[in-house]
Amino acid sequence: MTLPAVNLRSLLFFVAAALLTSCAASKKGTSHAYMTKQYKELKKVLNEADVSILNDSLKIIFPNNVMFATNSDQLKDEIKPTFGRFAEVLNKFDKTKILVTGYTDNTGTDQINNDLSEKRAVSGKNQLTASGVAGDRLFTWGLGSRHPIATNDSEDGRSKNRRIEFVILYDVKPESK
Template identity: 60%
Template sequence: MKRMLLTSRYCLMAIVSIVVMASCASSRKSSSQHAYMNKQYEELKNTLNDAEVSIIKDSLKVIFPNNVLFSSSSDQVNESVKPTFKHFADVLNKYNKTKILITGHTDNTGTAEYNRELSERRATGAKQLLNSFEVNNDRMFTWGLSDRDPIATNNTEAGKAKNRRVEFVILYDVKN
């Protein structure tokens, strides 16, 4: 009986040790992911003057205002933004352990169908431009959100201009 109790204690101690070591390894992995994303954030912040770059938990958000990327009511990327996108793509390619969600947004002017299609075309146009700078298509996903997620009021021209945008959400790919 005493021997069985002693064996049980050793088994319990071994299990506790394994759990502690596994949680430490998981914590190290999580902390290395956090450090990776922080480095990418700093580089994006220093590289992209025309964009708003923020870090939210373990993801990054990059917002290019509409007037930087597209002319009003257009899905054609402005030629003037291509050098900035080249720098953006260079950083994305350097930090290739990430996935990128590209969302297109509009103001509430126009029909719901028109705004949905325009927001999708804008997201796709931004993706194609990044792909032209060798960002892997498999890392990028697009979504047209139309006017469903405004960041300002649609009651003023200034607010509408802020709502016409493309956002990039950069997430660590846990499969890497």
Template identity: 45%
Template sequence: MKNALLLIWIAVLTLSVSSCSKTKKLARQHHELEDTYQTLKREMSEAEVTLEGEKVKVVLPEAVLFNVNSADLNTEYLPILGRMATILNKYDKTSVLITGFTDVTGTENYNLELSKKRAESAKAVLVKNKVNSGRIFTWGLGDKNPVADNSTLSGRKQNRRVEYVILYDYKPEKE
């Protein structure tokens, strides 16, 4: 009976320690994301930086825009992305998901490919600024999720963009 009670007590203690470790890990992750958010918000005033649950979203309104049919980032915004890279390098446990978008002026397939190239172009700038490429994941969504009216020139210009989502230690699922 004493052995059984001892085993139960050890099991409860082990579960308690394990649960405590998980809680500490989650708190550390949230703290890292909160710090990342605060730093990006402070250092990148031209960006819309939001903390949404367990992710930080960075959108550069009227900034990282692309010309029609182009995946080349406008060079005037490279210094802004350089500052973002410096911040990301400071928080090296974070991962970055970059999503590229287009306006509606091309075919669905063309827009999908162009949006992928835009995301890769944005990734290349971060990698050039020494962000580890293994921390950066990209995909293109074509003309999905517009942020402005595609029936106007101004709206289409805003929809040619990339968005950055920063997560703590993201690992994609294995296929």
């Protein structure tokens, strides 16, 4: 499933709904323990990534400059083995949904950056599905050059902004009657 780059309200609703439902489930203690266990496993196998936990969601950012070249939506070869390790953990913890968000640096027009960031998110999704993660667990969204994590005034900063981020949410299933 692909989320349109211009529909910020929809993403915020999706994230808020997922967080609220995961928080409701955390009262039972299951989702929190599950996500904490997944967090520890990801920290162990993704030492090159920034893995953080907030309530019952996880965020993964690969801060080094290995994701994408300028104007490219193809993951660099050196990051692909890391995606394999990432996929192994995602498959071990299959009670989650993953939002893959793509970003660009600020070179180029907004239209070009929005399209490119969506393609980058899809590229990350495709790499995870190629490593065995079920496609129906993955959602993509392109944010263009919004929300930089480094300055766009240098090549080093721009390369850090050419990235994809992952938000992992506990998938609360409605109770059957």
